[in-house]
Amino acid sequence: MSNTASLVWLKWRLLVNGIRNDRTRAIGFPIIVLGVTWLGVFLNRTFVSSAQSLDPALIGEYSVLVAAIGTILWATIPVMIFPVDETLDPAKFSTLPFSRRQLIVGLAAAGLVTPPILAPAIALGANFVLFGSGPSIVITLMGYLLLLISVAVVGQSFTTGFSIIVKSRRGRDLVMLGVVAIGVALYSAQAFVAEKIGEIGLAGTIIEYGPGNLILALPPAAAQAAVVAGSDGRYLTSAGLMALTVGELVILGYAWHWMLDRLTTNPEQTQTKSVTRMKPMTAVRGWSTTSVVFRKELRLYVRDPRMRMVWTGGVIFLGILGAGVILDSPQLNLIRDSDWAVLTAPGVVLFVGLPIALNQFGWERRAASFLFALPAKPRDILLGKNAATALILTLEATLMTLAIAWLSDGWHLLWISPAVLLTAALIQLAIGNLASVLAPLRLPDMGTDVFSQASEHGFLAILSQLISFFLIGLCMVPVATAFTLSIGYLEGLYLGWVIFFSVLWGALLYGIGLWAASRLLQRRLPEVLKWVSIV
Amino acid sequence: MQLDQSSPAVWCKGLVRTFGEKVAVNNLDLSIAPGEFYGLLGPNGAGKTTTIKMIVGLLRPDEGRAGIGDCDTWKDPTLAKSRIGVLPEEFNLYERLTGAELIEFAAAVHGVDRNVTADRRDELLCLLDLEQDANKVIGDYSRGMRKKAALAAAVIHSPPVLFLDEPFEGVDAISARLIRRLLQRYTETGATVIFSSHVMELVEKLCTRIGIMVDGRLEIEATPGELMEKFDASDVEGAFLAAVGANEPTEGLDWLKSPE
Numbered sequence: 001m002s003n004t005a006s007l008v009w010l011k012w013r014l015l016v017n018g019i020r021n022d023r024t025r026a027i028g029f030p031i032i033v034l035g036v037t038w039l040g041v042f043l044n045r046t047f048v049s050s051a052q053s054l055d056p057a058l059i060g061e062y063s064v065l066v067a068a069i070g071t072i073l074w075a076t077i078p079v080m081i082f083p084v085d086e087t088l089d090p091a092k093f094s095t096l097p098f099s100r101r102q103l104i105v106g107l108a109a110a111g112l113v114t115p116p117i118l119a120p121a122i123a124l125g126a127n128f129v130l131f132g133s134g135p136s137i138v139i140t141l142m143g144y145l146l147l148l149i150s151v152a153v154v155g156q157s158f159t160t161g162f163s164i165i166v167k168s169r170r171g172r173d174l175v176m177l178g179v180v181a182i183g184v185a186l187y188s189a190q191a192f193v194a195e196k197i198g199e200i201g202l203a204g205t206i207i208e209y210g211p212g213n214l215i216l217a218l219p220p221a222a223a224q225a226a227v228v229a230g231s232d233g234r235y236l237t238s239a240g241l242m243a244l245t246v247g248e249l250v251i252l253g254y255a256w257h258w259m260l261d262r263l264t265t266n267p268e269q270t271q272t273k274s275v276t277r278m279k280p281m282t283a284v285r286g287w288s289t290t291s292v293v294f295r296k297e298l299r300l301y302v303r304d305p306r307m308r309m310v311w312t313g314g315v316i317f318l319g320i321l322g323a324g325v326i327l328d329s330p331q332l333n334l335i336r337d338s339d340w341a342v343l344t345a346p347g348v349v350l351f352v353g354l355p356i357a358l359n360q361f362g363w364e365r366r367a368a369s370f371l372f373a374l375p376a377k378p379r380d381i382l383l384g385k386n387a388a389t390a391l392i393l394t395l396e397a398t399l400m401t402l403a404i405a406w407l408s409d410g411w412h413l414l415w416i417s418p419a420v421l422l423t424a425a426l427i428q429l430a431i432g433n434l435a436s437v438l439a440p441l442r443l444p445d446m447g448t449d450v451f452s453q454a455s456e457h458g459f460l461a462i463l464s465q466l467i468s469f470f471l472i473g474l475c476m477v478p479v480a481t482a483f484t485l486s487i488g489y490l491e492g493l494y495l496g497w498v499i500f501f502s503v504l505w506g507a508l509l510y511g512i513g514l515w516a517a518s519r520l521l522q523r524r525l526p527e528v529l530k531w532v533s534i535v
Numbered sequence: 536m537q538l539d540q541s542s543p544a545v546w547c548k549g550l551v552r553t554f555g556e557k558v559a560v561n562n563l564d565l566s567i568a569p570g571e572f573y574g575l576l577g578p579n580g581a582g583k584t585t586t587i588k589m590i591v592g593l594l595r596p597d598e599g600r601a602g603i604g605d606c607d608t609w610k611d612p613t614l615a616k617s618r619i620g621v622l623p624e625e626f627n628l629y630e631r632l633t634g635a636e637l638i639e640f641a642a643a644v645h646g647v648d649r650n651v652t653a654d655r656r657d658e659l660l661c662l663l664d665l666e667q668d669a670n671k672v673i674g675d676y677s678r679g680m681r682k683k684a685a686l687a688a689a690v691i692h693s694p695p696v697l698f699l700d701e702p703f704e705g706v707d708a709i710s711a712r713l714i715r716r717l718l719q720r721y722t723e724t725g726a727t728v729i730f731s732s733h734v735m736e737l738v739e740k741l742c743t744r745i746g747i748m749v750d751g752r753l754e755i756e757a758t759p760g761e762l763m764e765k766f767d768a769s770d771v772e773g774a775f776l777a778a779v780g781a782n783e784p785t786e787g788l789d790w791l792k793s794p795e
Contacts, residue, residue: 288643289644292639292640292643292644296629296636296640299631299632300629300632303672304630304631367627367628367629367630369623369627370623370627370629370685370688372592372593373592373621373623374616374645375612375613375614375615375616375617377613522612525612526592526593526594529593530594533627
């Protein structure tokens with residue numbers, strides 16, 4: 001077996017062994033295959049129908065744009081959210097004798113052995129509908145394969161570049177800004193395009209704002225342009241564009257190898273100075289298990305960049321709001337025109353905090369065995385963790401609420417917001433505690449950071465969080481109904497009672513959730529430990 | 536906290552744990568008296584770490600019971616854990632806490648008074664030569680420093696029973712000496728230590744009794760002297776190798792001499 005093939009084999013074995021030996025992967029795999037297949041078919045149909053609605057002369061340029069934008073999203077979204085598949089870690093075979101070509105070609109090929117690639121593969125299959133008739137089918141097929149390889153290479157090299165940043169501690173500390181920047185840039189681009197399409201239509205936007213030949217610097221765009229040229233009978237141009245794509249891929253391959261080299265040979269920068277001094281735990285009042293767990297959590301929230309990444313979600317939202325204000329986006333009218341917008345801020349924050357609230361012990365990672373070897377009562381651990389989460393939620397929700405109140409001029413409802421937040425936070429923590437004990441999710445160890453949140457468990461992670469989120473929403477229904485009735489229909493009548501009973505309802509659910517989760521944790525502690533500490 | 540001297544400090548009865556087809560611990564009975572420095576030895580995969588994990592409440596046994604003093608670990612895990620300190624084989628520490636904070640955290644959960652903690656923390660940091668690095672996060676610690684920080688966290692509450700799983704693995708000679716010094720002081724108080732190690736020289740020097748596990752079973756229990764006598768060996772290492780039936784490889788691997 002060649003070295004290149006051995007990397008493909010390795011990826012395949014990791015996939016198959018993962019499914020065979022891990023029940024959650026076995027469950028998650030068909031779900032994710034179905035999910036990405038559906039996504040691919042949806043994108044394929046959308047691509048075809050939108051292209052067919054255009055003047056035939058514009059379809060080619062449109063498809064090149066779609067290929068370029070699709071690739072950018074493919075590369076950036078895993079960094080923004082999380083991947084649904086684990087990539088091969090080059091550090092693990094850095095001592096093996098791979099040549100540069102073998103390594104890059106092998107990794108690129110292995111990048112195609114992954115369920116999520118089904119989505120772009122099916123979506124880009126639209127090329128066969130749009131350009132694949134007649135003798136050009138061979139060119140379409142060649143262009144399609146080049147396109148797919150380009151997508152895999154661009155995505156993986158972007159991930160590698162990001163890995164270099166997060167490899168150092170300082171990089172991990174700064175990566176939050178990068179993610180916010182990517183989020184704001186993507187939103188701004190989307191808002192701009194949406195606005196222009198609204199004003200002058202899709203065709204007009206392509207004619208007026210088409211990127212021209214410059215876009216061909218992106219390998220997927222060049223590959224797509226080769227398909228278009230082939231379908232027009234410009235075979236020489238098509239061949240030239242394919243050669244251009246291959247050339248770009250070779251250059252990108254060199255850059256990728258250079259990054260991999262840095263990634264696997266440069267040791268992580270060590271931090272020589274002491275961390276920001278915080279008050280010693282011994283110097284703080286309150287020396288109970290709950291209070292020290294609370295303080296430990298706060299320290300980790302401040303110092304652990306991966307935890308900070310979770311809370312960055314709120315900052316991304318604020319960044320997007322800011323970008324919307326600068327661009328004067330009409331999408332912001334939803335917020336501007338809504339009297340209720342200010343009360344939605346806690347909802348946004350709670351959504352952002354879900355990955356931590358619903359997986360309290362997963363974030364302990366292997367340190368869970370340190371915590372669980374201590375004689376701490378499960379109730380005290382949960383209380384300490386919940387208090388820290390609630391504090392962060394409150395801070396973030398306050399910022400968000402003020403921003404939305406400013407945008408929507410909803411200051412008159414501001415005083416109700418704390419009650420809504422408190423109720424929602426109590427309910428979220430109640431469900432979160434149960435989910436954390438019943439369905440803990442493992443997280444990878446330090447070093448792999450942001451884009452390895454759940455590897456192939458990503459879909460199951462999303463699923464369990466969605467179910468929990470649904471339950472949280474269900475518990476919030478009576479609260480939302482009461483507020484709506486009082487404010488919307490009864491001009492604030494009984495609002496005091498509504499607030500009182502809402503908080504009481506939240507407290508009741510929290511009490512029940514804490515009680516049940518503590519007992520479950522007492523019984524399931526080794527199981528939770530086993531689950532969260534495997535990397 | 537002291538244990539009742541009349542009953543075993545650490546015990547397990549009929550302990551069984553399997554991982555799929557593999558029986559990691561097979562019907563293990565163990566009884567360690569208060570004040571003993573007990574060496575749990577065995578080749579890789581013999582079940583030492585699994586046994587320790589089951590006794591300290593980190594891994595549920597399939598069958599059997601385990602406990603600390605008069606407390607069954609699996610009936611009252613919180614009480615059992617309050618009586619022990621654990622230095623695990625793997626470094627499962629909070630990477631983003633400083634060494635000092637880790638020790639303080641462990642002390643607080645064990646209910647040690649704040650002022651007492653501050654004094655003990657400083658003393659331990661000094662003894663283990665971690666003073667200069669006390670305010671660095673553990674993620675920046677070397678392997679030896681992590682081991683020392685974990686050991687300090689394990690003894691901050693002066694537990695009557697201490698579990699040490701490979702405390703000298705990957706530790707340099709200077710750190711090893713510091714750890715040994717701490718253990719010697721600790722055992723002078725009459726505490727019980729359960730010690731798993733592959734460093735036979737230290738086992739011979741420190742342990743008052745040795746248990747050798749093979750394939751999940753406790754094959755032999757004896758003092759170092761009895762062990763050497765039984766296997767007619769000049770040291771514990773020789774006795775251990777004879778006990779587990781380890782043979783010197785005498786043939787094969789000739790190709791290593793002439794690599795292609």
